[in-house]
Amino acid sequence: MIGVRKYIKLPVPISVDSEVLVAEKSLGWLSLAEGVVFDCDGVLVDSRESYGRAVVESVRFIFNRLGIRDYSPLVDQGQVDDLKATGHFNNSVDIARILLLLGFLGLPEKEGRLLGEAIRAARSEGQDREPSRILESVASRVQLGGVEVRPPSVASVLSRMRVKEPGYVAFRRSLEETLRGLAIERGLGSDYSAYAEFIGETGSYGVGLAETVFSDIYYGPLVSEFKGSGPYFNLGGGLYTKETRSIREETLRRLSEIYGAEKLAVVTGRNRRLAMLTIGGLYKHFNDRASVFIADEIMGGAPPTIQKPSPYGIIKSASDMGVPTLIYVGDSAEDIAMAQNASEFGIRNTL
Structure with missing residues (x-):
């Protein structure tokens, strides 16, 4: 059972909605994080x-x-x-x-x-x-x-x-x-x-x-x-x-300036080609080596158990970026569980 959190509203241009809710207890993490990992559906793409x-x-x-x-x-x-x-x-x-x-x-x-x-x-x-x-x-x-x-x-x-x-x-x-x-x-x-x-x-x-x-x-x-x-x-x-992008390119540019060009990545259940249909030119802002496309991994022989809420995606991405502390941007119960599971393997993160 996920407990009730207190949130504050920040009027920052993270998405097309121009504001985000941030858990008060997570504010301290924002200054400690060394990279950002994004889910695709519901985050980068409105599906x-x-x-x-x-x-x-x-x-x-x-x-x-x-x-x-x-x-x-x-x-x-x-x-x-x-x-x-x-x-x-x-x-x-x-x-x-x-x-x-x-x-x-x-x-x-x-x-x-x-x-x-x-x-x-x-x-x-x-x-x-x-x-x-x-x-x-x-x-x-x-x-x-x-x-x-x-x-x-x-x-x-x-x-x-x-x-x-x-x-x-x-x-x-x-x-x-x-x-x-x-x-x-x-x-x-x-x-x-x-x-x-x-x-x-x-x-x-x-x-x-x-x-x-x-x-x-x-x-x-x-x-x-x-x-x-x-x-x-x-x-x-x-x-x-019918899919549209949910994030502004300016936001990704700004995050690259804050964390470094190699410290942004994507972890998604999609395959790469499908993700590119909508993400398109925005993908140049992400570290390709640290991005994980679960469907491609499974097609390549990985077991289906690496799907969310398995922490596989976050662990692999964090390892390839060389960061022990990161922000994970997700929108679902699977994302919450994946982030929590990753913390058990030493990957400090906030959703």
Whole structure:
């Protein structure tokens, strides 16, 4: 539980909003810090109309194809916020996937069985597993007639979880077990399993339905350049085009003067190329060697456990800059947890 802090408002041009809130207890750190590390989304880039919308649009597209029309409780912002507050949902595709799984649990029992049967029938007849074709195959077998979805709240699901170990992997395992347990309680265990396989895993573009739809919505025609294939669905020009910069170049120039040209870095879950689409020319103000693009690290063979809230990014960046004390600029529960975790490894920082 993160305690309540006292903040003061500083009218400085850090961002386009022209003022920031700073925790009183952090003021002393500002004079001690030797470098600054920035998150990308929500800090350098405003991604509310890209990633945020892609979550909702992914749920809408899949459910509409299945004939589910009323799913407003599922995409309520409170549901999304409760997932983010756990500190284990830095990847927006993960959010979309969990909302889709919750959606199944919100179906009436009859419709849940019908959907499970349709998915199994499509699989048993050897239907092509390309996401667009398997979705159409399932949709042709079942139309749920405008059924209403009344999913359990994220808060109620989290309250049932029993996480036995700390960390991302243990949390996600417990969440998956809890969702499956809720389906079993309703007598829909096998149907839920079929549906979960149908939705697919995060990171399985071209195979998993949630990952594929989300990526096609976000990247649009550019998806093949990032994922190696696709698009499988024609879902517009890509919501990444809605992203805007959230920081002024003058701010970065000033910070470079204060800390030194090699003491600013980026730590983000994005890959480098995607980040550059929006950051663009601003990146010249950052130390490239000390910047960490988690998606590229994982693609290069690093384990998924280096994702936030793992302190990996901050530790690597601080080490490459040669600074033991830094300011980390983030905007999420994952960022808070990552900064706190980094302090346990001797990296003194303030968020």
